[in-house]
Amino acid sequence: MSDELDEIQAIFFEECAEGLATAEQGLSAMAAGDVSAEVIAGVFRAVHSIKGGAGAFGHAALTAFSHAFENVLDEVRAGRIAPVPAVTAVMLTAFDMLSDHVEAAKGVAPTPIDTVALSALEQVLATGGTAVPQAPAPTTTAAVEEVDEFGFTPVAAVIDDLDPFGFEPVGIILEDLDIVAADASAEASGWTVRFAPSRSALANGSEPLLVVREVEHLGGSVAEVDCSALPPLRELDPEDSYMVWTLSAPGSLLEADIAECFDFVSPDSVIEITRAEPPATAKSQPVVMPLVEAFEATSPELQLDPAPAAATMPVVPKLDAPRSAAEPAAQTIRVELTKLDILLNLVGELVIRNSILTDRLTPREQQRVELPELARLTREIQDNVMSLRAQPIKQAFSRVPRMLRDLSVETGKQVVLETVGDMTEVDKGVIEKIGDPLTHMIRNAVDHGIESPEDRVAAGKPREGTIRLSAAQKGARILVRVSDDGGGIDRPRVRAKAVEKGIIAAEAVLSNEEIDQLICAPGFSTAATISNISGRGVGMDVVRSNVEALGGRVEISSVPGEGTTFTMILPLTLAILDGMVVRLAGQRYVLPLAAVVESVKPEPRQVQLMSPTREVIELRGDYLPVRRLGDLFGFVGSSRAPEDSLIIIVESEAGHVGLMVDTIEDRREVVIKSLDQNLHPIRGLGGATILGDGSIALILDVEALVGTAATAPQHALKGLAA
Amino acid sequence: MSSTNTSGERKIVTFSLGKQVFGTDMSALIEIREWEEPTPLPSVAPYIKGVTNLRGTVIPVMGLAERIGWPASEIHSRSCILVVNIGGNQCGLLVDEVADIVLIKEEDIQPAPDMEMAENVICGLVQITARVTDGSQGEAGTMVSLLDLNALSLTRPTDVAA
Numbered sequence: 001m002s003d004e005l006d007e008i009q010a011i012f013f014e015e016c017a018e019g020l021a022t023a024e025q026g027l028s029a030m031a032a033g034d035v036s037a038e039v040i041a042g043v044f045r046a047v048h049s050i051k052g053g054a055g056a057f058g059h060a061a062l063t064a065f066s067h068a069f070e071n072v073l074d075e076v077r078a079g080r081i082a083p084v085p086a087v088t089a090v091m092l093t094a095f096d097m098l099s100d101h102v103e104a105a106k107g108v109a110p111t112p113i114d115t116v117a118l119s120a121l122e123q124v125l126a127t128g129g130t131a132v133p134q135a136p137a138p139t140t141t142a143a144v145e146e147v148d149e150f151g152f153t154p155v156a157a158v159i160d161d162l163d164p165f166g167f168e169p170v171g172i173i174l175e176d177l178d179i180v181a182a183d184a185s186a187e188a189s190g191w192t193v194r195f196a197p198s199r200s201a202l203a204n205g206s207e208p209l210l211v212v213r214e215v216e217h218l219g220g221s222v223a224e225v226d227c228s229a230l231p232p233l234r235e236l237d238p239e240d241s242y243m244v245w246t247l248s249a250p251g252s253l254l255e256a257d258i259a260e261c262f263d264f265v266s267p268d269s270v271i272e273i274t275r276a277e278p279p280a281t282a283k284s285q286p287v288v289m290p291l292v293e294a295f296e297a298t299s300p301e302l303q304l305d306p307a308p309a310a311a312t313m314p315v316v317p318k319l320d321a322p323r324s325a326a327e328p329a330a331q332t333i334r335v336e337l338t339k340l341d342i343l344l345n346l347v348g349e350l351v352i353r354n355s356i357l358t359d360r361l362t363p364r365e366q367q368r369v370e371l372p373e374l375a376r377l378t379r380e381i382q383d384n385v386m387s388l389r390a391q392p393i394k395q396a397f398s399r400v401p402r403m404l405r406d407l408s409v410e411t412g413k414q415v416v417l418e419t420v421g422d423m424t425e426v427d428k429g430v431i432e433k434i435g436d437p438l439t440h441m442i443r444n445a446v447d448h449g450i451e452s453p454e455d456r457v458a459a460g461k462p463r464e465g466t467i468r469l470s471a472a473q474k475g476a477r478i479l480v481r482v483s484d485d486g487g488g489i490d491r492p493r494v495r496a497k498a499v500e501k502g503i504i505a506a507e508a509v510l511s512n513e514e515i516d517q518l519i520c521a522p523g524f525s526t527a528a529t530i531s532n533i534s535g536r537g538v539g540m541d542v543v544r545s546n547v548e549a550l551g552g553r554v555e556i557s558s559v560p561g562e563g564t565t566f567t568m569i570l571p572l573t574l575a576i577l578d579g580m581v582v583r584l585a586g587q588r589y590v591l592p593l594a595a596v597v598e599s600v601k602p603e604p605r606q607v608q609l610m611s612p613t614r615e616v617i618e619l620r621g622d623y624l625p626v627r628r629l630g631d632l633f634g635f636v637g638s639s640r641a642p643e644d645s646l647i648i649i650v651e652s653e654a655g656h657v658g659l660m661v662d663t664i665e666d667r668r669e670v671v672i673k674s675l676d677q678n679l680h681p682i683r684g685l686g687g688a689t690i691l692g693d694g695s696i697a698l699i700l701d702v703e704a705l706v707g708t709a710a711t712a713p714q715h716a717l718k719g720l721a722a
Numbered sequence: 723m724s725s726t727n728t729s730g731e732r733k734i735v736t737f738s739l740g741k742q743v744f745g746t747d748m749s750a751l752i753e754i755r756e757w758e759e760p761t762p763l764p765s766v767a768p769y770i771k772g773v774t775n776l777r778g779t780v781i782p783v784m785g786l787a788e789r790i791g792w793p794a795s796e797i798h799s800r801s802c803i804l805v806v807n808i809g810g811n812q813c814g815l816l817v818d819e820v821a822d823i824v825l826i827k828e829e830d831i832q833p834a835p836d837m838e839m840a841e842n843v844i845c846g847l848v849q850i851t852a853r854v855t856d857g858s859q860g861e862a863g864t865m866v867s868l869l870d871l872n873a874l875s876l877t878r879p880t881d882v883a884a
Contacts, residue, residue: 234872349778587761633764675763675773678811679782679876682765688773688780696761696775 007398012053014332016102019046020095027092035083043091044073047098052273055256056263059105063256065114066101068121069094081129090120190251191258193220196244196270203239203436206265212245214261220249244270251275337428340389347378347385348671354378355668359692379669390425393471393480396434397422400442400469407446414453414463415446420470426478430570434480437543437554441482441566442467444540449486449564459561461485474594477552477686477703483565489558491515498524516556520544543568553683553704569703577689581666581697582648584629588697589661590670590689595702597649597656599664607642607660617647617658624649626658627706632684650702657706672699730828736850736866737804737817739787739795744817745824745848745866750806752776754820757801770876774814776805782876783814789874790843808871815874824850831868845870 026043051066072091075081097117103109193215197208212222226244230236249258255273262271354375361371397419404415450456450465457463468483491512498504498518510518518524520540540554543566547554552570579590600606600619607617607626615626626647640662647658670689675682686701733748753776760772760783769788773780783803787795795801795818803814831846846868 345778673778673780675780676877678780678813679766679770679773682763684764688761690775690778690780694775696773696780698761698763698773 009057012057013102013106015053016050016105018332018334019050020099020102022046023095023098027088027095030083030088031085031092037077040073040077040083044070044077047073050098050102052259052271054105055254055259057105058256059101061111061114062098062101062105065094065118066098067255068118068125069098072121072125075125075128081124084129087124087129090124093117094121190275191220191249191253191255192223192274193247193249193258194244194270194272194274195247195262195265197241197265198268199240199242200432201241201265201269203433206269208241208243208245208265211261211265212247215247215249215258218249218253218257218261220247220253220258222246223248335388337389340385343385344389347382348673350378351382351669351671355692356694387425389428391428391431392423393426393431393434393478394422396431396438397469397471399435400438403439403442404446404467407443411446412452413446413450413465415450415465415467418466418468420468421472422469424471424473424478426471426570430478433546434568434570437546437568438480438482440540440543441568442469444543445482445484445486445564445566449484449488451487455487459487474703477701478570480568480570481565483563485563488560488562488564489516489519489556491560494518513556516558519556520554552681577670577672577686577699579668579670579689579699580648580664581668581670581691582629582646582661583663583665584661588665588691588695589629590697590699591648591650591659592686592699592702593667595650595652597651600647600649600658602642602645602647604643607647607658615642615660617642619649619658624656624658625706626660628660629700629705630660632705650706652703652706654706659702659706670697670699731825732828733823733825734848734866734868735804735823736821738819738821739790739792739817743821743864743866744786744869745826746804746806746869746871748823750808750871752805752807752812755803755805755814757797757803757816760814771816774803776812776814779812781805781812781814783816784874784876786815786817786874806871808875809877811875811877813874813876826850826866834867843870843873844868845873 023043023046026039026046029039030043047066047070051063051070054062054066069091072081072087072094076083076087076091081087094117097112097114100109100112101114104111195208195211197206197211201208216222222245224246226246227242229242229244231242236242255275258273259271262269265271354371357371358366358375361369366372400419401417404417407413408415445467446465450467451459451461453463456465466485468481470479470481470483472479494515495504495510495518498515498521499506499508501524503518503521503524504510520543524541544554547568547570552568555567555569556564557567558564577590578593580593580596582589582591600617602617606619607615610616610623615628616623617626626642640660642660645660645662646664647660648664649656649658670691672687673689674687675685684701684705686699688696688698691697734745735748735751735754736743736745738744758774760774762772763770763782769785771783771785774783775781785794787793795816798818800819802817802820804817804820805812805814807813826848831848834842834844834847844867848866848868850864850866
């Protein structure tokens with residue numbers, strides 16, 4: 001658990017770094033005179049999210065300081081405090097202090113003393129920015145030098161310089177003000193929480209209702225539900241979340257308590273926790289005014305006027321240079337996925353153009369225009385762009401251990417998790433979508449697969465069951481497996497249940513594989529009692545439909561008494577594939593090179609009929625099954641004699657298989673264009689690609705064609721093989 | 723973007739399948755291209771003619787006549803592919819001939835009588851006055867069946883066995 005928390009915390013600090021960078025940029029822009037609403041709002045959002053995260057992780061000092069900072073920013077944003085240079089200067093100082101607080105929260109620096117910066121913020125807030133503790137020009141210059149030397153904030157210098165200028169009384173009285181402000185916020189009217197779950201909240205397993213209930217447990221209530229985003233019924237996707245809740249919570253709660261309810265909602269949800277604006281600003285105004293007057297009277301040169309403010313300007317550029325260079329912070333930026341997609345598509349086009357050029361130019365011409373060099377560059381760009389979207393599948397696996405612990409408690413079954421290949425990189429879109437199926441598969445494995453400890457001991461197995469979670473890339477596919485060492489699928493019971501539920505006819509003759517597939521049938525559930533984990537007959541059905549929606553498929557293998565393995569075979573969408581272009585009946589197809597073992601030009605009688613529909617090839621003493629691609633696809637008129645064809649030996653989970661094609665045309669890299677973007681996934685095809693001449697070649701999914709499809713053709717290419 | 727303007731008029735593109743005239747909203751039309759044999763696909767419904775390359779995107783081409791239960795269109799010199807946008811997905815429709823772009827009034831659209839059809843792909847009927855090239859006003863009363871493109875969506879596999 002602590003590891004997970006650390007990981008999430010690390011993400012928070014990464015976000016802090018991003019937030020600080022945004023705030024810094026915005027504040028610098030403000031200091032330079034750009035006080036547009038977007039810039040201010042950007043700074044506000046950045047500080048606001050730091051506060052939110054800090055609250056969630058219990059960094060009290062950081063929360064408190066960012067809260068004070070945010071209050072000022074909120075006023076500036078609302079136009080109640082003018083972002084005059086002096087105010088901006090205070091905010092820049094506060095920003096530095098905020099950075100120090102973040103460092104302190106990370107544990108790499110002591111908690112900074114923020115009283116002066118806090119006071120300055122409070123004062124800006126209290127006076128509406130009309131009076132700010134302004135360090136005179138010479139001091140500021142000194143501070144700048146210090147900054148350059150230590151890369152640190154001018155705060156300390158300002159503290160030292162306060163006394164000579166008689167700032168002390170102001171500070172003391174500001175402390176009083178602090179109390180006033182604190183009182184005001186303690187009595188403040190309640191919290192208002194705006195909660196807009198991400199569209200995919202339900203699919204990600206963060207049911208918004210649970211969160212709302214949690215807030216209600218704290219004494220909150222739903223003030224308003226905004227359903228305006230609900231689309232008309234025909235466009236409504238029942239698995240999407242459309243509503244926005246406005247919740248109110250008692251003012252006596254800590255913000256952190258409220259924020260805690262939202263800890264586990266997906267990160268793209270919008271959560272805004274605000275306190276109904278306390279009328280404190282107005283109340284405290286009269287208290288402050290005389291003080292300000294006194295302050296102005298004692299040190300007129302400190303009064304807000306453009307000149308000293310201009311003198312503080314040189315402070316600004318330092319924010320960019322030494323500080324950021326000195327810190328080896330995580331160098332990441334967030335980029336909208338759509339931008340990456342556009343980039344990826346453009347690179348795909350570039351690759352295709354490249355192969356068009358290769359097609360059209362003679363080798364000599366290619367050399368002359370340095371095409372090989374262009375091709376190399378293109379490939380490098382392509383590799384790099386591809387890697388941008390790829391993420392280790394670990395992200396999807398990370399929630400499994402926690403889930404297993406909970407399941408163990410609920411079921412009384414003891415389970416050990418083994419994870420293999422969690423660094424396998426998969427397209428981000430795929431990772432996001434496999435979470436749900438994975439959850440169902442794990443639940444299913446614990447609930448139905450693993451036996452109770454007593455039964456296991458009786459069967460001579462260790463008390464603890466093992467669930468093995470593995471990921472591997474195989475050609476253009478990603479294989480995600482969940483295996484358990486449980487009792488295996490109880491086929492007679494599954495069959496009986498399917499008959500009982502009317503899924504199959506009582507006299508139906510089914511192979512073992514077909515019986516196994518039944519557990520993915522809609523409305524099928526064999527759990528004797530309906531537990532709250534699984535057994536409602538939705539689990540495996542959901543797994544199958546989700547995986548199929550991704551253009552993948554689910555395979556099940558089970559050995560009675562030894563366990564069950566579910567395999568999700570998923571596409572590496574939009575990937576580049578090293579392929580062999582083959583020709584068959586006038587069409588071109590691409591075979592993933594990873595699956596190709598060798599190609600054989602058969603001698604007469606090397607290919608023989610084993611049965612009326614099965615052919616084998618004799619290869620160095622072994623007999624391998626041969627499949628005619630034309631037959632697999634149900635194309636008629638592709639019955640060339642084997643001697644006039646080529647046999648490509650491909651590797652599949654079912655072993656080596658020969659695929660009979662007409663000729664091999666080329667070997668090249670192709671860009672995979674998914675078919676399901678505008679159509680639906682087709683079994684046996686991994687996608688399509690556009691060749692150099694603009695024509696389309698279909699990419700073969702060898703596994704689906706000759707792997708399990710070969711042993712169980714009835715649910716593979718139904719209707720065409722017949 | 724919408725082809726419906728304030729006065730309740732809509733622009734539709736009309737085309738023929740056999741002797742019957744169909745129409746679809748202009749706003750859904752992406753382009754009209756000459757017929758070109760698409761790359762055939764295995765294991766798909768017979769009305770899916772295959773896939774073709776639309777500027778780098780692989781789009782399916784559907785035999786519209788077969789899709790709505792008529793004999794397959796014969797390919798001739800005026801056969802063309804209407805590339806349309808169906809709920810964000812692109813799809814090519816093989817039609818016999820593209821006729822015209824006409825302006826119709828929303829109020830002139832009659833709901834399609836509920837007839838014996840496997841699924842309702844016709845969302846309305848409208849009478850248009852065919853434009854004749856010699857300048858004279860053509861005889862009134864060509865019935866146009868307005869297609870409900872959403873009913874033609876291909877992104878869910880339809881039951882091939884049925």
